[in-house]
Amino acid sequence: xxxxRTMTRRPLLPLCAIGLLLGLLNWALQGPLPGEAALTRGLQxxxxxxxxxxxxxxxxATEPWMWAMTLAVAILLHMLHGARMALAxxxxxxxxxxxxxxxxxxxxxxxxxxxxxxxxxxxxxxGLPSTYGLVTGATIGLLAIVTLADRRAVVRAIGWxxxxxxxxxxxxxxxxxxxWTSQLLASYALSAIMALGVVRLLRRG
Numbered sequence: 655x656x657x658x659r660t661m662t663r664r665p666l667l668p669l670c671a672i673g674l675l676l677g678l679l680n681w682a683l684q685g686p687l688p689g690e691a692a693l694t695r696g697l698q699x700x701x702x703x704x705x706x707x708x709x710x711x712x713x714x715a716t717e718p719w720m721w722a723m724t725l726a727v728a729i730l731l732h733m734l735h736g737a738r739m740a741l742a743x744x745x746x747x748x749x750x751x752x753x754x755x756x757x758x759x760x761x762x763x764x765x766x767x768x769x770x771x772x773x774x775x776x777x778x779x780x781g782l783p784s785t786y787g788l789v790t791g792a793t794i795g796l797l798a799i800v801t802l803a804d805r806r807a808v809v810r811a812i813g814w815x816x817x818x819x820x821x822x823x824x825x826x827x828x829x830x831x832x833x834w835t836s837q838l839l840a841s842y843a844l845s846a847i848m849a850l851g852v853v854r855l856l857r858r859g
Contacts, residue, residue, distance in 0.1 A: 666846065672843075673842060677763075678840070679836065680782060680834060680837055682759060685764065687792065694833045694834070695771055697828055702829070703773075703829060703830065704829075707745070707822075708825070709826075711822055711823050712786060712827065713826060714790070716788040723746060723793050724743050724793050727743040728740045728756075731743060734800070735800065742796055742800070743796060745858075746792040746848060747792045747793060750795075753783065753845075753848065754785050760780055762780040763782035764780075764781060765781035765831075765833060771831050773830075782833075783841045784833050784840075784841035785834075786827055787833070787838045789845075790820060790823050791820070791841065791843075791844070792845040797812065797813070798811075798815045798816035798820070799850055801813035801816065820842065824838050824842075
């Protein structure tokens, strides 16, 4: 088990570092990184700028659905690894909400502008951090971290489904013009780092 957990962390941390770097660059430039606008327009050409499934994905990280998602992840973790690991879901979620509120006092990075791409719901609020990215990363991302480190193939399959959920969430938010890719990836990365920290503390306990 220890070997698989180590193997899971090895690619995770470098990927998180890349995600955070992209977010910092987006903040520094106060706009999209090269190629991001073209990527967004490409997704919009493929899916439309406000597909129904994208609205559903977005709502999953809002009340009351985010509470239900946290509870569902906690139940799954309890079934797979016991009551202690189930605590990781509410703790990780609480950290994500706290980080979202705190960072918005210090960081402002514009969301996509209608002059560059189609925007379903224009908003003057900061696109970094992404509340969707933090909440999803703290719940679905947490589930992926734990299950992909498991030796059981069926459990690892749950992890890959969770990764697929996060990819769909990225496509949804970018397609709707809610965030630039760098903003969402940075938020995923931050929540994943916090979730991994919570998991490690609970396992040591």
